[in-house]
Structure formats: C-alpha cells, structure tokens
Amino acid sequence: MSKVVIIGAGGVGRVTAFKCAQNTDVFSEIVLASRTQSKCDDIAQDIKKELGVSIKTDQVDADHVDQVVALFKKHDPKLVINVALPYQDLTIMDACLEAGVNYLDTANYEPPEEAKFEYKWQWAYQDRFREAGLTAVLGCGFDPGVTGVFTSRAAKHFFDEIHYLDIVDCNAGDHGKAFATNFNPEINIREITQKGKYWEDGKWVETNPFEFRKNLDYPNIGKRPSYLLYHEELESLVKNYPTIKRARFWMTFGDEYLTHLRVIQNIGMASIEPVNYEGKEIVPLQFLKAVLPNPGDLGENYEGETSIGCRIKGVKDGKEKTYYIWNNCSHKAAYDETGAQGVSYTTGVPAMTGAYMMLTDKWTGAGVFNVEEFDSDPFLEKLATSGLPWHEEHDLDLGMD
Numbered sequence: 001m002s003k004v005v006i007i008g009a010g011g012v013g014r015v016t017a018f019k020c021a022q023n024t025d026v027f028s029e030i031v032l033a034s035r036t037q038s039k040c041d042d043i044a045q046d047i048k049k050e051l052g053v054s055i056k057t058d059q060v061d062a063d064h065v066d067q068v069v070a071l072f073k074k075h076d077p078k079l080v081i082n083v084a085l086p087y088q089d090l091t092i093m094d095a096c097l098e099a100g101v102n103y104l105d106t107a108n109y110e111p112p113e114e115a116k117f118e119y120k121w122q123w124a125y126q127d128r129f130r131e132a133g134l135t136a137v138l139g140c141g142f143d144p145g146v147t148g149v150f151t152s153r154a155a156k157h158f159f160d161e162i163h164y165l166d167i168v169d170c171n172a173g174d175h176g177k178a179f180a181t182n183f184n185p186e187i188n189i190r191e192i193t194q195k196g197k198y199w200e201d202g203k204w205v206e207t208n209p210f211e212f213r214k215n216l217d218y219p220n221i222g223k224r225p226s227y228l229l230y231h232e233e234l235e236s237l238v239k240n241y242p243t244i245k246r247a248r249f250w251m252t253f254g255d256e257y258l259t260h261l262r263v264i265q266n267i268g269m270a271s272i273e274p275v276n277y278e279g280k281e282i283v284p285l286q287f288l289k290a291v292l293p294n295p296g297d298l299g300e301n302y303e304g305e306t307s308i309g310c311r312i313k314g315v316k317d318g319k320e321k322t323y324y325i326w327n328n329c330s331h332k333a334a335y336d337e338t339g340a341q342g343v344s345y346t347t348g349v350p351a352m353t354g355a356y357m358m359l360t361d362k363w364t365g366a367g368v369f370n371v372e373e374f375d376s377d378p379f380l381e382k383l384a385t386s387g388l389p390w391h392e393e394h395d396l397d398l399g400m401d
Contacts, residue, residue, distance in 0.1 A: 011340040032058075078101070108144070144370075150376075167247075177298070190270075227252075295341070302331035337387065
C-alpha cells in the first residue's frame with residue numbers, strides 16, 4: 001500500500017484519480033494537485049460520491065521546482081503521476097530527485113518555445129535517477145504508452161524480429177462541436193501542425209503536415225482517412241527494437257476538422273510566437289486555447305468510439321508473420337464511469353496501470369525507462385480488467401503497404 005500524488009486536474013487527471021481510487025489496495029492514499037485546487041476539489045467530490053473513497057487535494061504550480069518539492073515533502077508520496085502539461089515534465093523530475101520520489105508521465109517533455117517532441121531532455125536524466133535509486137517511467141498513456149507495451153508483447157511472444165510497425169489511432173467519435181480538440185488544444189495543435197517524420201532504413205524521413213493519407217479500416221468503425229504524423233513513441237521504439245526497418249504513426253482527421261485547422265493556421269492563430277496586443281504580449285495559440293471548448297467538458301454528449309493499435313510485420317522461425325493488436329473505447333462508457341470522454345480515458349487508465357505496476361514491483365529498476373522496456377504481460381492483464389480490453393489477430397492483411 002502506497003501514497004501517490006497526481007499532478008494535473010484536467011480530463012486525464014480526473015480519469016487517473018478515479019482509477020487509482022478503484023484500487024485502494026495499492027493506492028492507499030491519493031493526493032490530487034493542480035494550479036487550480038478547486039478543480040481537484042470537484043474531482044474529489046465526484047469520487048467520494050461515486051466510489052465512496054476520500055482523496056486529498058492540494059495546490060501547486062508545477063512550473064516551479066520549489067513548489068513541487070514542497071508538495072512532495074508535505075505528503076511524502078512514493079510515486080508522482082504527472083498528467084500536467086508536457087512543459088512541466090523537467091521541473092517535476094527535478095523535484096523528484098530532490099525529494100526522493102519515483103516518477104511516471106504520459107507525454108514527453110516539450111519546450112514551450114518550440115514545437116519539438118523528443119525524449120532527449122528526459123533521457124538525459126538517466127544517470128541522476130539511477131544514482132538516486134529512483135525509477136522514472138516515460139510516456140505511459142495510450143500513445144505513447146500502451147502502443148509501446150503492445151509492441152513489447154509482439155516482440156516477446158510472436159516475433160523473432162519486428163520489421164515494420166504502424167501505429168494507427170482513430171477517433172470515430174462525435175462531440176457535436178463545430179471544432180474542438182480532444183486534449184489540451186495548445187499541445188494538440190502544436191503536435192499535428194509540425195512537420196511529420198517516420199523511420200525507414202536506419203534514418204528519419206521528414207514529411208510535410210498531412211502529406212500522406214491512407215484510408216484505413218478500423219475494427220467496428222470501418223474506413224477512415226488517416227494521416228502520417230510524427231509521434232514520440234517512434235523514437236524509443238526504433239531504439240529499443242533495432243530490427244525495425246520502418247516505423248510510422250497514423251491518425252484520423254475529418255475534412256471539416258482539417259478545414260478549421262487550415263483557417264487557424266492561415267490567420268496566424270496556431271503561432272507560438274508572442275505578439276504585442278494593446279501593450280501586452282500574448283501567444284496566439286494560447287489565446288485560441290482560451291476560447292475553444294474545454295476538452296474536459298466534451299464527454300456528456302460524446303458518441304462513438306476510439307480505436308488505437310499496432311499493425312506489425314516481421315519474421316518468426318524464418319517465416320513472415322503479421323499481427324494486429326488494438327483497443328476500442330466507447331466515449332459514452334468512459335463518461336458514464338468517470339465523467340470524462342474516451343481520449344482522456346485511454347490516457348488515464350494506462351497511467352494508473354503503469355503506476356500500479358511500479359507500486360506492486362512488477363516494473364522495477366533505477367533509471368529512466370520507456371514502457372516497452374518492462375514486462376508487457378502483467379500490464380496488459382491489469383489494463384484489460386481496468387476498462388481497456390484489447391484484442392489481437394494473427395496472419396492477416398494489415399492494409400498498410
């Protein structure tokens with residue numbers, strides 16, 4: 001039984017707190033902290049009402065190491081689950097080293113001044129966490145996160161060598177809004193408007209945004225237009241599975257969404273460069289975030305489902321083999337259980353599951369790790385019984401060539 005601090009009170013923080021509260025045999029004390037404590041209080045009240053479990057709340061500005069250290073010293077957790085902004089990963093990791101707290105997050109660090117998704121900043125903490133005897137687990141949401149564990153399962157059980165990896169992410173839901181993002185708009189728009197890239201023949205190949213499109217068939221959904229993007233798990237997966245010849249990431253977008261996005265870009269609202277407005281500097285994308293719908297409020301009338309998985313081709317015993325492993329998640333079911341939509345749910349459940357693995361000593365070691373470096377079996381067993389059942393098929397046409 002262990003105390004855990006969760007930093008971040010958006011949709012993912014809500015799901016993570018709910019899921020930890022469903023597992024009080026391991027998460028004996030839960031503290032939910034955010035810059036705005038009232039958001040934490042609202043979630044705590046819902047958890048008490050729905051589950052009968054009391055959790056504590058607190059206030060912290062995770063931009064400041066000293067505040068995070070003070071939070072840790074006040075509550076003395078064994079582990080922090082960081083579901084705050086990616087800009088805050090390094091300050092929270094610094095605080096972990098100072099206070100002696102293990103660390104888990106769901107997205108890699110991103111510098112505020114540049115839309116760049118790389119693990120190098122966090123991998124640089126390897127020696128410090130190892131010397132401190134602490135564990136840091138990076139990217140334990142769904143993608144990144146479960147997609148890495150899916151790949152690990154494939155490598156452990158079904159392949160001698162993985163040659164081709166395609167991660168496919170479909171949101172076939174309808175929230176009824178003209179335009180909204182499913183998680184933090186600032187992070188989401190930065191991510192999808194940067195140049196894409198994929199791994200092939202030992203090097204990265206850069207692409208223009210939305211340059212490559214495939215109509216991919218998703219289980220229980222059908223065909224959806226899917227676009228090649230860069231996603232951070234590719235960086236760790238090609239490192240940890242060097243037999244991979246090509247690794248790509250695909251995500252679905254509707255035509256209406258892309259039209260709105262083009263307008264946002266064309267009028268400069270996707271810019272992260274500050275502009276002067278009436279004597280005050282503002283960042284256009286941050287202003288846009290303030291006027292767009294809050295992703296945490298989308299769940300009530302959200303219909304449809306997500307489908308995220310890995311399509312893998314390689315060899316086993318000298319013979320070519322294909323494999324597809326995926327999860328489908330209903331937005332309505334996620335909302336009915338936690339008050340959050342499916343995209344938040346598919347991030348928060350794996351965050352709890354990874355923390356569960358760490359606190360039950362299924363995932364151990366001193367240093368900085370990506371999820372695929374651990375045993376996939378206990379994680380996927382727990383994931384399936386925590387609201388995200390997964391499915392797999394062998395020796396099928398992947399539809400990716």
